[in-house]
Amino acid sequence: MDKATLSPGATIGILGGGQLGRMIALAAANLGYRCHIFCQSADEPAAQVAAQTTIAGFDDTNALDSFAGAVDVVSLEFENVPITSLERIAMTTPVYPAPSVQAVAQNRLKEKSFANNLGIATAPFRAVASAEELHDAVAEIGTPSVLKTVRMGYDGKGQVSIKADTDLDSAWTQSGAGPATDGGILEGFVTFDCEISVIVARGIDGETSAFIPVENRHTNHILDETIAPADIPAATIDAANDIAIRLAQGLDVVGLLAIEMFVTPDGNVLVNEVAPRPHNSGHWTMDACRTSQFEQLVRAVSGLPLGDPSRRCDAVMKNLIGDDVNDWPKYLADPSAKLHLYGKAETRPGRKMGHVNFLGKPVAG
Numbered sequence: 001m002d003k004a005t006l007s008p009g010a011t012i013g014i015l016g017g018g019q020l021g022r023m024i025a026l027a028a029a030n031l032g033y034r035c036h037i038f039c040q041s042a043d044e045p046a047a048q049v050a051a052q053t054t055i056a057g058f059d060d061t062n063a064l065d066s067f068a069g070a071v072d073v074v075s076l077e078f079e080n081v082p083i084t085s086l087e088r089i090a091m092t093t094p095v096y097p098a099p100s101v102q103a104v105a106q107n108r109l110k111e112k113s114f115a116n117n118l119g120i121a122t123a124p125f126r127a128v129a130s131a132e133e134l135h136d137a138v139a140e141i142g143t144p145s146v147l148k149t150v151r152m153g154y155d156g157k158g159q160v161s162i163k164a165d166t167d168l169d170s171a172w173t174q175s176g177a178g179p180a181t182d183g184g185i186l187e188g189f190v191t192f193d194c195e196i197s198v199i200v201a202r203g204i205d206g207e208t209s210a211f212i213p214v215e216n217r218h219t220n221h222i223l224d225e226t227i228a229p230a231d232i233p234a235a236t237i238d239a240a241n242d243i244a245i246r247l248a249q250g251l252d253v254v255g256l257l258a259i260e261m262f263v264t265p266d267g268n269v270l271v272n273e274v275a276p277r278p279h280n281s282g283h284w285t286m287d288a289c290r291t292s293q294f295e296q297l298v299r300a301v302s303g304l305p306l307g308d309p310s311r312r313c314d315a316v317m318k319n320l321i322g323d324d325v326n327d328w329p330k331y332l333a334d335p336s337a338k339l340h341l342y343g344k345a346e347t348r349p350g351r352k353m354g355h356v357n358f359l360g361k362p363v364a365g
């Protein structure tokens, strides 16, 4: 076996204790690995299923050092781990994807510029550092447009839509953009036919493997359903896959890269954002593909060959948000449904509590 290959029994460290970490740990266990979760409380979803945990803040250097010393490789399920913490761990232990990838993905300006520099299209955008600059940016980009924080936004948090009659000073305040978020970014509003995503795995040796493009439908800015496969023309599938592979290679990702894209009415594919980790739009792969996104990540960071990403059947993934989780008995009784619950003790509106994969038509062959 190659030196970079982890043998069964090795320990994978994961920064972040949410549901993504839980599902990575379960996939890792299936391949004989242990997971050590670095998170904030012993009851987090990933901590519940892990061999070991470190409960500490992401800026606790002593805890980071002993975590790095206790694991063979580190990956992450949480996007906003400080880059300095990742760099500290990387001095002694491989971090996949590397801190340099996280630095691009944590920053909406850097991620769009990175894509554009590879010749990959995004919405038009401008950096906005203050309310005054927002006036100039709106004059350039026009309306409708969307003001977002450069950092820390997810599920629509830190986003304000800008129309012709929007009061820009209050929009700036409302967005929460400021020094703590590295300012704001104004993006032209994209009129799209659908939103799609591609998740690509890339191994230590540079081998890549992509899951098919899927369609994502959001409600209140939160992913509601993923439809696999996306009902898009072959040329759009090829364009989306090509973008995903070029970004994974360009960023030198080891692990997973999820790319969210808009498909416009004239068939153009624009990148919205990237996430160097498992992605909610890949949960359908757990039951419908020969290799799940979580197993693929474990394989990639462990130096194993990547698995077969092909799908055995079509699928629809539905998120169980907040009180939706109370319907779990209904899904257990449905033979086409596979239920996944995250072990979260408290149900809150907007909180992702679990998901259901509805399995559809088998793929011939």
Ligand code: AMP
Residues within 6 Å of the ligand: 123, 146, 153, 154, 155, 156, 157, 187, 188, 189, 190, 191, 195, 218, 221, 260, 272, 273
């Ligand atoms: P984000 O946090 O960037 O993923 O945005 C959350 C959701 O807001 C996206 O999935 C889209 O539905 C919508 N959105 C974000 N940016 C734009 C844009 N520039 N044009 C149109 N819709 C957008």
